[in-house]
Amino acid sequence: MIRVKSPQDLGAGLVFIAIGAAGIFFGRDLTYGSAARMGPGYFPTILSYVIIAIGLVIALRGFSLEGPSIERIPLRPISLVVISILAFGFLIEVIGLALTTIVLTFIASAARKEVSWKETAILSVILAAMCVVVFVYGLSQPMPAWWGR
Amino acid sequence: MDAFSNLATGFAAAASFQNLGFALVGCLLGTLIGVLPGIGPIPTIAMLLPITFGLDPLSSLIMLAGIYYGAQYGGSTTSILVNMPGEASSVVTCMDGYQMARQGRAGAALAVAALGSFFAGCVGTVFIAAFGPPLASLAQQFNSPDYFSLMLLGLLMAVVLAHGSVVKAIGMVVVGLLFGLVGTDVNSGAVRYTFGVSELWDGIDFLPMVIGMFGIVEIIKNLEEKELDRTAISTKFRDLWPSLKDFKDAWKPVIRGTGVGAILGILPGGGAVLASFAAYTVEKKIAKDPSRFGRGAIEGVAGPESANNAAAQTSFIPLLTLGLPSNPIMALMMGAMMIQGIQPGAAVMTSRPDLFWGMVASMWIGNLMLVVINLPMIGMWVKLLSIPYRYLFPAILMFCVIGVYGTNANSTMMVMTAAFAIFGYIMVRFGCEPAPMVLGFLLGPLMEENLRRSLVLSRGDPMIFIQRPISLTLLICAVLVLLMIVLPNVRKSREIAFQEGA
Numbered sequence: 084m085i086r087v088k089s090p091q092d093l094g095a096g097l098v099f100i101a102i103g104a105a106g107i108f109f110g111r112d113l114t115y116g117s118a119a120r121m122g123p124g125y126f127p128t129i130l131s132y133v134i135i136a137i138g139l140v141i142a143l144r145g146f147s148l149e150g151p152s153i154e155r156i157p158l159r160p161i162s163l164v165v166i167s168i169l170a171f172g173f174l175i176e177v178i179g180l181a182l183t184t185i186v187l188t189f190i191a192s193a194a195r196k197e198v199s200w201k202e203t204a205i206l207s208v209i210l211a212a213m214c215v216v217v218f219v220y221g222l223s224q225p226m227p228a229w230w231g232r
Numbered sequence: 233m234d235a236f237s238n239l240a241t242g243f244a245a246a247a248s249f250q251n252l253g254f255a256l257v258g259c260l261l262g263t264l265i266g267v268l269p270g271i272g273p274i275p276t277i278a279m280l281l282p283i284t285f286g287l288d289p290l291s292s293l294i295m296l297a298g299i300y301y302g303a304q305y306g307g308s309t310t311s312i313l314v315n316m317p318g319e320a321s322s323v324v325t326c327m328d329g330y331q332m333a334r335q336g337r338a339g340a341a342l343a344v345a346a347l348g349s350f351f352a353g354c355v356g357t358v359f360i361a362a363f364g365p366p367l368a369s370l371a372q373q374f375n376s377p378d379y380f381s382l383m384l385l386g387l388l389m390a391v392v393l394a395h396g397s398v399v400k401a402i403g404m405v406v407v408g409l410l411f412g413l414v415g416t417d418v419n420s421g422a423v424r425y426t427f428g429v430s431e432l433w434d435g436i437d438f439l440p441m442v443i444g445m446f447g448i449v450e451i452i453k454n455l456e457e458k459e460l461d462r463t464a465i466s467t468k469f470r471d472l473w474p475s476l477k478d479f480k481d482a483w484k485p486v487i488r489g490t491g492v493g494a495i496l497g498i499l500p501g502g503g504a505v506l507a508s509f510a511a512y513t514v515e516k517k518i519a520k521d522p523s524r525f526g527r528g529a530i531e532g533v534a535g536p537e538s539a540n541n542a543a544a545q546t547s548f549i550p551l552l553t554l555g556l557p558s559n560p561i562m563a564l565m566m567g568a569m570m571i572q573g574i575q576p577g578a579a580v581m582t583s584r585p586d587l588f589w590g591m592v593a594s595m596w597i598g599n600l601m602l603v604v605i606n607l608p609m610i611g612m613w614v615k616l617l618s619i620p621y622r623y624l625f626p627a628i629l630m631f632c633v634i635g636v637y638g639t640n641a642n643s644t645m646m647v648m649t650a651a652f653a654i655f656g657y658i659m660v661r662f663g664c665e666p667a668p669m670v671l672g673f674l675l676g677p678l679m680e681e682n683l684r685r686s687l688v689l690s691r692g693d694p695m696i697f698i699q700r701p702i703s704l705t706l707l708i709c710a711v712l713v714l715l716m717i718v719l720p721n722v723r724k725s726r727e728i729a730f731q732e733g734a
Contacts, residue, residue, distance in 0.1 A: 091662050092662075094661075094662040095400055095403070095659070095663060098658065098662065099403045099407065102407055102410070109425055113422060118692035118693075118694065119688060119690075119691045120688070121419075121680075121683070121687060122420065122422075123417035123420045123422040123424055125684075126413065126679075126680040126683065126684075127410060127413050127424060127425075130406055130410045130413070131410065133406050134403065134406050134407060137399060137403040137406060138403065140399055141399055144399070153662070156661060157456050160455035161452050161653075161654070161657055164448060164451060164452050164455070164629065164653070165650045165653060167629060167633075168448065168632075168633055168649055168650045168653065169646055169647065169650050171633045171646055172637070172643030172645070172647065173643060175637060176643075187626065187629065187633070188626040188630075191629050192622070192626060195455060195622055202622075206623055206626065210626060210627055213627075214634065218634050218638065222283065222286075222638075224637075224638035225638060226634070226637060
C-alpha cells in the first residue's frame with residue numbers, strides 16, 4: 084500500500100504543481116514565439132513547466148522519504164490577523180486611523196487565547212494616539228486621522 | 233582611481249549632517265526592533281522599508297544599512313541576555329554568550345560582541361573599497377548571456393548555502409521568478425497574469441509581498457507559540473568592560489572570524505548566517521580544549537559575532553557590483569534601490585559614485601555608532617526585552633499595515649498583503665522558506681530580458697551560453713554546485729554544518 088511518509092513534502096509538491104499548472108493555464112493566451120523571437124509567453128511557460136517538474140519531485144519524495152508531519156494549524160491566529168489586515172483596508176478611509184487602530188487592536192488581540200479586554204482597551208487607546216501622532220502628523224502618511232475627511 | 237580618494241568622496245557624502253542623522257535613526261530603530269523578541273533582521277527591514285521611501289536614495293540606503301546592522305546587533309544582545317536568538321545568525325551566539333551571561337560575564341560577552349563586530353565592520357568596509365571597483369570593471373565586460381548564467385549561478389548558490397531543503401528552495405526561487413513576470417511585458421506590451429486587476433499592471437508590488445511573507449507570517453508564527461518566560465539577565469553599563477584576559481582570549485578569534493565572514497559574505501548565498509556557523513566551527517576545531525565550547529567560551533562569542541558582521545558588510549559586494557542579491561536581506565536592499573529608481577549593478581559605481589562610496593562609508597559610520605551609542609544604552613534595551621509579546625504584536629501589526637498603505641493608499645494593497653501572508657504561512661507549514669522566493673522575484677524580469685537578448689544575438693541558438701568564455705565558466709560553476717547537492721557526503725557535511733547550532 085502506498086503510504087504518505089512525509090506530508091509536508093507532499094503538500095509542498097502539490098502547491099508547486101498547482102502554481103505551475105495555473106501558470107500554464109492562465110498564460111495560454113500569451114504568444115509563445117520562438118527562441119529567437121521570444122513572445123511574452125515564452126519564459127513564463129518554461130518556468131511553469133519547471134515548477135511542475137520540481138513539484139512532482141517533491142511530491143513523490145513525500146511517498147519515499149520519512150519526513151516531519153504537518154502540525155495542526157491553529158486557525159485562530161492566522162484568521163484573525165488576516166481579518167485585521169483586510170479590515171484596515173476597508174476601514175481606514177471611512178473612520179480614520181485613530182478608530183481603525185482601536186478596532187484592529189481588538190481584532191488582533193483576540194488572536195491570543197487569554198485576552199484581557201480591559202488591558203486591550205488601554206493598549207488600543209495608547210496605540211491609536213501613537214499611530215496618529217507618528218504617522219499622520221509626524222510622517223504625514225496619506226491617511227486620514229479621523230472620519231469624514 | 234585609488235580607493236583612498238574614493239573613500240574620501242564617500243565620507244564627504246555620508247558625513248553630511250542629514251545623512252549622519254539618518255544613519256543614527258536607522259541604527260537605533262534597527263536595534264529597537266531587533267531586540268524585540270521574535271523579530272529578526274528580515275522582518276525588521278521589511279517593516280521599516282516604507283519609512284525610508286520618502287528620503288533621497290543615498291539617505292534611504294544609509295538608513296536601511298543602519299537598520300540592518302542595528303537589527304543584527306539587537307539580535308546578539310537578545311541571544312546573550314535571554315538565550316533567544318532573534319535571528320538565525322545569532323543562534324551560535326546563544327550557545328556560549330548566554331552561558332557567559334549566566335556566569336555573570338554578560339558585560340564581557342556584550343562588549344566583545346560589539347567590539348568584534350566593529351573591528352569586522354572596519355575590515356569589511358576596506359574589503360568593499362578594495363574589491364568593489366575591480367569586480368565592477370569585470371562586470372562591465374559582461375554581456376547578456378554572461379548575466380543570464382551569472383544569475384543562474386547566483387540563485388543556485390543562494391539556495392545551496394541557505395539552510396533547509398534544497399529542492400524546495402529551488403522550487404520557491406522558480407515560483408518567485410514566475411511571480412516576478414506578472415504585469416506588463418516590457419517588450420511586447422502584453423499584460424501577463426493580472427486577472428483584470430489594474431494594480432498588477434506594473435507587476436506585483438514589492439512591499440505587500442515582503443511584509444506579508446516576512447512581517448505578518450512572523451507575527452502569526454509567534455502567536456501560535458506559548459509566550460516564553462523572558463527574564464533577561466540584568467546588565468549595567470559599568471559592568472561592560474571586559475577583563476584583560478578576555479581581550480587576550482578574544483582578539484585572535486575576532487580576526488579569524490572576520491576573515492571567515494568577509495570571504496563567505498562575498499559568495500552568493502553566503503552571508504551572516506553561514507558565516508557565524510562557519511566561524512564557530514573553526515574556533516571549536518582549533519581550540520586546545522573544545523569541551524569549553526557551549527559552557528561560556530569567549531571565543532564562541534567573539535568569532536561568530538565578528539564573522540556575521542563582516543559577512544553582513546561584504547555581502548553588499550555582489551549586489552553593488554554585479555546587481556546580484558546574494559541573500560534575502562540583500563534582496564530587500566535591492567528592492568529598496570529599485571523603488572528609488574536605481575538598478576543595482578556595476579553602473580551605479582560609475583554613474584553615481586557618491587551613492588556607492590557614500591554607502592560604503594556609511595557602513596563604517598553605522599558600525600561606529602552602534603558601539604558608541606548602543607553599549608551605553610544597554611540598560612534600556614534590556615528593559616525593552618521584557619515587554620510581553622501581547623503588547624507588542626498589535627503595534628507591530630499596525631506598523632506593517634500602515635507601512636504598506638502609506639506607500640500606496642489603496643485597499644487592494646491590503647488584500648495582496650493578506651494573500652501573501654496566507655501563502656507564505658502555508659509554505660512555511662510545508663517546510664518551504666519564503667526567502668528564496670524574493671530573490672527569484674527580483675531577478676525574474678532581469679533573467680527574462682537577458683535570456684531574450686542572448687537568444688536574439690544567437691538567432692535562437694542556446695549554444696551561445698557555452699560559446700562565451702565568461703558564461704561558460706559561470707555555467708560550469710553552476711553545474712559543480714548542482715553536483716555538490718547530489719553528492720552524498722557534501723550533503724551530509726552541509727547538514728552537519730547547519731545542525732551545529734541545534
